[in-house]
């Protein structure tokens with residue numbers, strides 16, 4: 001799965017410079033991606049804001065390597081592949097996905113809404129909140145000297161830009177194995193280290209990682225303890241010895257933590273970490289809908305299949321809200337060309 005550039009539209013979809021869309025979806029997990037599909041399928045323009053550098057929500061961030069058995073029609077499919085299929089369904093539709101964009105403000109604008117991120121302000125006739133557990137933001141690096149090194153990153157960077165550089169990757173999450181392979185292919189000189197001997201990842205990636213290590217394409221130092229970062233790289237302790245590693249870039253991949261705080265000032269009648277949802281996914285704010293793990297009706301039933309169903313319902317209600325001439329019922333896709 002390709003990670004779109006922060007300002008790039010979804011591949012294969014026309015880009016509009018105007019920062020208005022019929023509907024704006026906040027969050028590109030399964031709920032947000034499926035809501036975007038339905039809105040675009042109804043012929044409306046839709047923009048999706050995603051806090052992380054890639055889409056897929058919890059599936060991409062927290063368990064891309066795990067198999068999921070209860071998504072309808074995709075039995076025993078790895079979470080990353082479920083995301084890929086949801087993305088594939090957007091091909092050719094008018095969907096503008098913006099990654100690395102955290103929605104922070106919401107205010108009324110005419111009959112619709114104005115939404116602010118750190119970079120932009122955009123407007124939409126309706127908003128669908130699909131923010132799940134919150135913005136999945138990378139854990140801050142907790143190692144002495146992190147502020148001394150000139151290039152410490154905490155999420156998957158633009159890998160192509162690191163070709164030729166010495167990159168130290170720290171972590172055992174699936175993103176670490178993936179970054180090690182992709183950066184090696186991009187021509188970076190990669191050292192991968194983790195406090196435990198094993199790495200997480202899908203079996204094919206882990207096999208490729210072992211092959212790359214065995215053929216000397218990359219170095220793996222594990223189990224090893226990261227002692228400190230220095231301006232030149234890092235110091236590790238491995239097998240009782242201190243190792244000095246030179247690194248132009250340090251990629252600290254320690255997983256992701258959900259952060260709801262960017263949304264919690266919005267007047268949504270919050271119930272803890274949930275937003276109450278009425279019929280059609282309506283919130284107390286006219287033209288603002290909520291779906292997926294964030295919606296109170298799902299409660300403890302935090303499931304992809306539930307999120308997808310809620311997304312389909314809310315997207316069609318939102319489409320009708322923005323274009324009252326459109327019926328809520330979408331009709332059957334099988335009867336459309």
Ligand SMILES: Cc1cc2nc3c(=O)[nH]c(=O)nc-3n(C[C@H](O)[C@H](O)[C@H](O)COP(=O)(O)OP(=O)(O)OC[C@H]3O[C@@H](n4cnc5c(N)ncnc54)[C@H](O)[C@@H]3O)c2cc1C
Pocket residue numbers: 026027028029030031032049050051052055056057058059062063067068069070071101102103104130131132133134135136137259262263291292293294302303304305307
């Ligand atoms: C380890 C694990 C295993 C699981 N296994 C299964 C399983 O087998 N089957 C199953 O059905 N479910 C499973 N789930 C649950 C499933 O992943 C969730 O129910 C599903 O991801 C909910 O989708 P969502 O789109 O509502 O939210 P999320 O997947 O959480 O996506 C929300 C997205 O919104 C983004 N976001 C949040 N706030 C903002 C903001 N302010 N601005 C911009 N973007 C924002 C987040 O970064 C995130 O990408 C599992 C969950 C975990 C953690």
